[in-house]
Amino acid sequence: MRVSDKTSYEQGIEIVLKSKNFRKVLFLIGFMGIAFPAQDVLAQGSSKKGNVKQLNIQADKLRDSFIRQSADIARKYSDAGDYEKSKEMLESILSIKKDVPGVKAMIDQLDEKMISSNSADFEIDAARNWSGPAGLVAKGRSIRIQATGTYDLITDIKTGVEGLPEKNPMKELAPGVPVGALMGVVLSQEKGKPKMGKPFKIGEKVEFTPKDDGVLMIGLNLPPGHQSKGKVKVRISGYFRRSSN
Template identity: 70%
Template sequence: MLNFRADWNVQFLFVGIALTVMLLSEPLMAQSSKKTNVKQINVQADKLKDSFIRESAEIARKYSEAGDYEKSREMLEVIQSIQKDVPGVKAMITQLNEKLMSSNSSDFDIDVARNWSTPAGLVAKGKMVRIQAMGTYDFVADIKTTVEGLPHSTAMKELADGIPTGALMGIVISQEKGKPKMSKPFLIGEKAEFTPRADGVLMIGLNLPAGHKSTGKLKVRISGYIRRGSN
């Protein structure tokens, strides 16, 4: 009788162990299955990403060939947002930036006697403009002074701070709450690449005192993100 009970106890023990193994193995099998599913999804995601990058690069190439450099660059920037280290993309964006800055160029003269040109064109917030200038002029100013030096009032007070006297400079006139707002003057000199902080009208002129009698003409070329009145 004791042996019979012992046999049953052993059988119950084996049954208990078997049930425990089954119960433990189900989560392990489920976890293994989930890991397999995640790996498969990762493979699918990588294939989709690679396909998207290839197609985006092809669209960027077609935009560039069509002369729409801005849209071409936008497509390449989308690629960078997905994967930063795609070979050649950074160099292509640099080339497109140069094409953008070299295209849409316009030449005009500035009459030094007038100080400021007519509006150079419309600029957009965050969109870079390149300005190049060349030439010389006669700086003539009939300003009376004393042994104390040039006055800081009257004519000289109209000079822009931080800009060399006589230098070519620019400002952007925008709108704020329906009223004109003038930006801080920025130095142009022979060349400047300027990114406006607001949409507005670009004005180009010289940092000269009021009442000056300077003469001459300067040649200016603007390019990049700017819309001239004749465009």
């Protein structure tokens, strides 16, 4: 076929194929073919980010609403005298946002109210060492014990170079507690067997959080065979239930 016999369309195709810019044309076509889907992906990503932003706004509103309602319920529990429930509501606020202004201070105030709203007074006779059961205490629930008074520590005991025994605080001296000091110990059960907690010094005042549910015993750390005289006054307050002597 002669050139003159070609149609104008065929002549145009031939010119393009022979053109030095043909490779550039192919490159642009290929690039545009890839670029268009990429633009779609970017558009979809932007849309998803917009959705996440809206969800974050909704989540913040829900959290703020929960905080306001929980604080209101906590106040109503406190007004009704149920300080423990009030504290639980405030702690639920801190579980989702730790820096809410005033919440920690309110919890401290509730702790003080719980301790001061339940109390009992009794005496300990130095001649007997121990009182009867001072009260039933609960694991993780704080109590406050205060004491006043003096007594005569009288003893005429012979001992060897090993000193006085410290194996059983209920009958002998308690290790780690000064001789003559007021002390406490929690008696509980473990797998159906009696368990004695670690003796702790009370002195004039102590705030104590039991590690187990049990019976609180309060007494003076005195050696067996002593002849001490006098009484000390004790007040226990907080999360406990008084038991009969």
